[in-house]
Amino acid sequence: MSSPAHPAWAVYDLERLRANLGELRRQIRPGRALIAALKANAYGHGAPAIAKALDGEGLSAFMTGSFDQARAMKEAGLRTPVVMFAGALPSGMAALIEAGLTPTVVDLAGAEAAARAAPPGGAAAIYVKVDAGLGRLGVALEDAEDFLEALSRMPGLRIAGLYTHLPFADISGRGWAESRLAAFDGLLDRLTAGRRLPPVTQARASCCLAAGLNDRANAVCIGHLLYGLSPFADDSVADLSAYRPVLAEVGSRLIHIGDHRQGSDFAIGDSYGLRHGRRAGVAPIGVSHGLPRPAPGSRPSVLIRGRRAPILAVSLEHLVIDLDGIDDAAVGDAVLLLGRQDGATIDFAELTAWFGLSGLDTAMALSDRLPATYRGEPG
Numbered sequence: 001m002s003s004p005a006h007p008a009w010a011v012y013d014l015e016r017l018r019a020n021l022g023e024l025r026r027q028i029r030p031g032r033a034l035i036a037a038l039k040a041n042a043y044g045h046g047a048p049a050i051a052k053a054l055d056g057e058g059l060s061a062f063m064t065g066s067f068d069q070a071r072a073m074k075e076a077g078l079r080t081p082v083v084m085f086a087g088a089l090p091s092g093m094a095a096l097i098e099a100g101l102t103p104t105v106v107d108l109a110g111a112e113a114a115a116r117a118a119p120p121g122g123a124a125a126i127y128v129k130v131d132a133g134l135g136r137l138g139v140a141l142e143d144a145e146d147f148l149e150a151l152s153r154m155p156g157l158r159i160a161g162l163y164t165h166l167p168f169a170d171i172s173g174r175g176w177a178e179s180r181l182a183a184f185d186g187l188l189d190r191l192t193a194g195r196r197l198p199p200v201t202q203a204r205a206s207c208c209l210a211a212g213l214n215d216r217a218n219a220v221c222i223g224h225l226l227y228g229l230s231p232f233a234d235d236s237v238a239d240l241s242a243y244r245p246v247l248a249e250v251g252s253r254l255i256h257i258g259d260h261r262q263g264s265d266f267a268i269g270d271s272y273g274l275r276h277g278r279r280a281g282v283a284p285i286g287v288s289h290g291l292p293r294p295a296p297g298s299r300p301s302v303l304i305r306g307r308r309a310p311i312l313a314v315s316l317e318h319l320v321i322d323l324d325g326i327d328d329a330a331v332g333d334a335v336l337l338l339g340r341q342d343g344a345t346i347d348f349a350e351l352t353a354w355f356g357l358s359g360l361d362t363a364m365a366l367s368d369r370l371p372a373t374y375r376g377e378p379g
């Protein structure tokens with residue numbers, strides 16, 4: 001929570017999270033499972049709070065790469081199973097399994113280590129990741145059948161899931177993803193014929209779903225769209241206006257107002273000099289909270305008393321704001337970098353334009369750096 005001792009905050013809107021989830025459910029055929037990607041601190045939104053909000057929403061699993069955050073979800077008593085993206089050495093498998101997590105396996109050494117860590121007489125559940133063409137991580141698609149066959153003979157191992165990942169940035173990637181989905185479907189067909197299909201199969205994430213691509217897997221694993229972030233570099237692939245950014249507000253308060261003489265120079269770089277006499281307001285939020293310094297020539301603004309005020313400078317811990325024309329501004333006034341105030345709005349697209357980053361990278365820049373408030377928390 002933000003306090004007068006340091007007024008700066010980020011607000012994440014859980015109503016929007018639930019609305020995005022509802023939209024995802026409308027896009028997915030009935031009978032398919034939905035897995036939530038909570039990696040990277042829930043894409044910068046705060047994994048503990050997001051996991052808590054989504055627990056009980058009927059998701060088939062949470063997936064993360066963070067051992068610490070996964071353990072915290074277990075310790076918080078969440079009921080949704082937690083599956084780990086590939087991120088452990090074979091020698092780390094035992095720790096994951098002992099913590100009640102389901103590891104991803106991408107090679108025989110990892111599978112053997114997981115089998116050895118199974119409880120006596122029991123089996124360790126694992127997911128297998130296949131590289132269907134991204135060229136990053138997983139068992140090569142052509143080797144996947146033999147690999148699963150070898151794993152099925154290991155006592156102490158239960159293959160609970162099989163997945164791949166096919167992200168793409170723009171319309172030129174759509175055809176590639178479509179052909180790779182078809183290849184993964186081929187694997188699923190062969191496994192079905194051989195009665196070796198794992199219970200959970202998944203290939204589509206935000207890109208494929210948003211682009212309207214379909215497949216024969218029985219689950220999807222979604223990150224970006226859940227948080228209202230576009231997975232694409234531009235808007236040529238799909239209209240994503242049905243998804244709203246969960247990051248709803250970033251703000252601070254004026255802690256000081258100075259009337260500066262013309263020519264007084266607290267300037268940081270050419271573009272921010274006080275060339276005329278100016279009233280400048282200061283709010284305690286800056287680079288250390290994830291804000292970028294505005295690009296030369298750009299004029300991002302904030303909202304104060306429902307009016308736009310240009311940013312003069314961003315320093316490590318302070319934002320300096322031009323208050324010319326906002327004569328009634330007073331110490332304690334809210335300063336919004338994102339959000340709505342007295343009928344005026346700075347939307348998420350405007351914030352990302354200032355940051356010069358994608359929506360995800362903007363959320364990551366602010367991740368865990370400001371006191372977070374979650375709007376719409378269940379009673």
Ligand SMILES: *Cc1c(COP(=O)(O)O)cnc(C)c1O
Nearest residue numbers: 037165205206221222223224231
């Ligand atoms: C991150 C991730 C996802 C989710 O991707 P989005 O594009 O954010 O929906 C799905 N699968 C894997 C393997 C991932 O690493």
